[in-house]
Amino acid sequence: MIKTGNFVGTAAAINLDIGFVPDWFRLIVASGNNDVIIHEWFRLMGEAGQADIAEGWNSDEGVTTDNVATAGISAYDSSGVYVRIPHPDGTRNKYVGVSDPANYAISTAYSNARSTTAVGDVVRAASTAGVAETNGLVYxxxxxxxxxxxxxxxxxxxxxxxxxxxxxxxxxxxDTFMGGFKGVSLAAAMTEDSIESFYIAVKADQNVDHGDAAAFTV
Structure with missing residues (x-):
């Protein structure tokens, strides 16, 4: 699976919704300094323990450097089962998705109350023993x-x-539904504010771990 796209950068970190978590991702930033910066990321390198380059690397005017852990590219997957909660602005048939509500707990501070702009804390009913009641309702x-x-x-x-x-x-x-996003998280340092960025994302049909090449025979 291959997808290409573009977006205008911002000064903050972003979660880029691609529709899948890519195995390889290349980001090309048409820098405001009249040059092109290329960032690359391979998901399997991070999973294989290559911690020093788990967040990818970049090439700027021919100089290649590793992206540090807090300023690179990483997998993003918020997909899952969500519960529909009526939107706080009161619009009919408009909802906010809440991911996997926790079980109710006694003697616990709940600081988020519903307002005209935000949904409050949402829980599943539970007894004093902390056992959830699967009654098809949330609170x-x-x-x-x-x-x-x-x-x-x-x-x-x-x-x-x-x-x-x-x-x-x-x-x-x-009332549940499948929701969320899949793609990559881009640290603030990966893009430039108001500058166009382009990407190519690839997800392989199959990944093969060939092991130690020293054991290969002809």
Whole structure:
């Protein structure tokens, strides 16, 4: 599988959604200094323990250097099962995906409450023993605070709320979907702000580890 593309760079790190995690990735930056910088990354080098070049390397005016771990290229995969939570702006049939909600915990601080701009903490119901209840429902925090020393009696009708010490949870359907992105993470040093960048990403149909070539016979 081969994909090519381009984008305008930014001064910050980005996650580039390619649709797959590539085995080989080349990034070409048309630098604002009137030269071309080429970055390359091989996924298997990092997995094989080549830590010094796990983040790839770059060629700038004929000089090749390794990208350091905090300023290079790495695999990015946020794909998985998400739960649809109604969007905080209240728009009908608009949702935010929450990845794999944690089990509810007693005597625990939950600091993220639902607002007009953000979804609150989302949990699966659990007893005081921490055993999740697979009831097809999840619960979103609408008033932050610290949970009680015992789990509340969880409502089973979507839209109903329950108090929990100084917190409030609202019942939601556990409506799931496959979501997320696959591609590469590019550190801030990989691109230049407002400068066009081009890439080619390759994912092999098969990877063969031939082992020690000294054992090969003709």
């Amino acid at each position: 979103e925090c609408t008033n932050s605070g610290t949970s009680d020393s015992a789990a509340p009696t969880w409502p089973t009708t979507p839209g109903e709320s329950v108090a929990d010490n100084d917190m409030i949870w609202i019942c939601r359907r556990e």
